[in-house]
Amino acid sequence: MNDGSTSGELADSLRTLVSRLSPGDRLPSSRELIKEYRVGPATVARAIAALAAEGAVVTRPGSGTYVAQRARRGGGPGSGAPGDGDAIGAADTSWQTVALTDRVVDTHLIDDPLGPPPAGAITMDGGYVHRSLQPTRALSAALARAARRPDAWDRAPAGGLTALRTVFARIVGGSVAPEDVLVTAGGQSALSIAFRAIAGPGSAVLVESPTYPRALAAARAAGLRPVPVPLDADGLRPDMLADAFAMTGARLLYCQPTFQNPTGAVLSPERRRQILDVARASGAFVIEDDFARHLGHGRGPVPRPLVADDGDGTVVHVTSLTKPAAPSLRIGALVARGPVMERMRAVRLVDDFFVTRPLQEAALEVLSSPSWERHVRALGAALRERCAVLASAIAREAPGATLSGLPPGGLPTGGLHLWVRLPPGVDDTVLTSAARQRGVAVSAGSRYFATEPPAAHLRIGFAATADHAELTEGARRLGAALGDLGPGRM
Structure with a gap:
């Protein structure tokens, strides 16, 4: 076969070869085919693709091309015509192990190894x-009204409805404005966006010890390396934090200053100032997870968020309505100022464009109601x-x-x-x-x-x-x- 041979002729030759081999046998490599049949790489690629489309072979990137399991033929054994009742065997996905080695999404901290609780547990x-503690009637009524709006199924702004961003800004307080708010699909989505937007793969991120497992999972999925910093009854320890920044060169801290999960600790007023001072001195961002803003037990006012007293864009604030309302009210928000907000808007645009409009409208109605x-x-x-x-x-x-x-x-x-x-x-x-x-x-x-x-x-x-x-x-x-x-x- 010379250089002018067509991929069709090569495909015919390979079909003959396949007929003599057993399922699972490996075909010669592309380099071997090029040498044996005196053809170019493109001709080999087209011939292999043709056989793969027919189901005669399977390709495994990084491994090679293999004879596929024999399919039942509608025209009888060896007729070459696929029948309507052809059965496809279980896919061999072993090649993916090699292809996916450079990225791991670790869920062992959030997947329960014991599985779901038994019935009656x-x-x-x-x-x-x-x-019984959820505002289900208010949520159902708000969602029904939102779905009846003439623009209910129109595209929502990428940053979120202006009115909803205004409500979130008011809840946070301080000088936070609606343009500083990005509506997200819950708090977990907000954390994922923030981790990927702020720090590059391989970077250290300082975290409280202990801390929220799903934050650890999100950080690791972003390629970050969590470094623990101890806390006590007054919250995160600023002295340990300064040492951790110095030792690791980290430019990001994740913390929960109010009703910390899992300890319930509340960062003391003095430490709130110290944490921000240490982060500023280190040129670092602070992701403030304020998931429990609406979960105070009524024993006094809930402390102001860190971001409310942040004048230079150190704090990236995360909040959510899921915990105080219901699991499926997947509405949260990121609050930040400066280029970091533009970066997070870009990440969210790439991820999913915007949060569904009816859910935003329903959340807006619920938050705006005296109820x-x-x-x-x-x-x-x-x-x-x-x-x-x-x-x-x-x-x-x-x-x-x-x-x-x-x-x-x-x-x-x-x-x-x-x-x-x-x-x-x-x-x-x-x-x-x-x-x-x-x-x-x-x-x-x-x-x-x-x-x-x-x-x-x-x-x-x-x-x-x-x-x-x-x-x-x-x-x-x-x-x-x-x-x-x-x-x-x-």
Whole structure:
């Protein structure tokens, strides 16, 4: 075969070769075919593509071309005409292992290794409020009205509806303006956008220790390297933060100053100033995750966001309506000033253009209604009661387990969880599994650390259960699971 041979002639020759081989056998490489048949690379590529389209061969990038499994033929064995009833075997995707080696999306911290809780289990591992605590009627009515608007299905602005951005700016306070707000599809989307927009792959990002596992997952998916910084009852430690910036050269800090997840700690006023001063001195951004802005327990005013007192664009603020409202109200916001906002707008435009308009309209209507403030107050009172009930039940049913991350004897003043330190020698993952066997789901504390945890903890939620009785029963089952372990089994 000379240089003028067509890809069709080469394809015929290869069909003959394939007929003599077995499924899974490897064809000669492109280089070998070029040499043997004296053709160019383009001719080989077209011939292989033709056979692949027929289903005679499969190509595996980086590996080669292989004879496909024999398909049943409608015209009888060897007729060459595919039949209507041809069966396609299971795809061999092993080649993807090589093709995907340069990027990993690590979800081990957010995927529950035990799977979903068994039927009838008491759910104390979730991050959302029970349906009885959600403003479902207001949400349903708002969404129905939003869907009836004449422009309901028109394209929304990439940055979000101006009226909704205005409401978010008002909630944040300070000198934040609507143009400083970018509406997102919930808080997790906002975190993903911020991490990818601010820092390049391989960079360090400082995080509280412990911290929110889904933030760790989002940072790692962006190619970042989380570096833990300890916190105490007053929140993130500024002295440790300054050392971490100096040692790592990081230009990004992720933190939750208000009702921190999982500890419930609130960053003290003095430390709020210090954290911003340290970040400015390091030329770094601060991602402020303000997920719990509407989850205060009514024991006093919720502290102002860091971004409200930020005059030079250090803070990138993240907020969301999902936690205080309902899991499917996937509406959040990013607040920032300067070039970083333009970068985040660009990332969101590439990702998904805009958040669906009816959901934005519904969120706007809910936030603008007087019933929203009533809901937030009622929710706070309910959470305060549940928090006290659970804390009392754990003290009674699980001796040796103590509240952690707060001043001695204190309870969280906001949020949805208790952070509980386990007795010495107890393995949190073993206890979590034992608790499942007893019919209660809790979260192993090791998931909340970027590196090895200093002690064993559980995060136990009080918002997703149906009522106080279920909270008490859940604590009883957890105590029984702790007793099941016994000496030498922990």
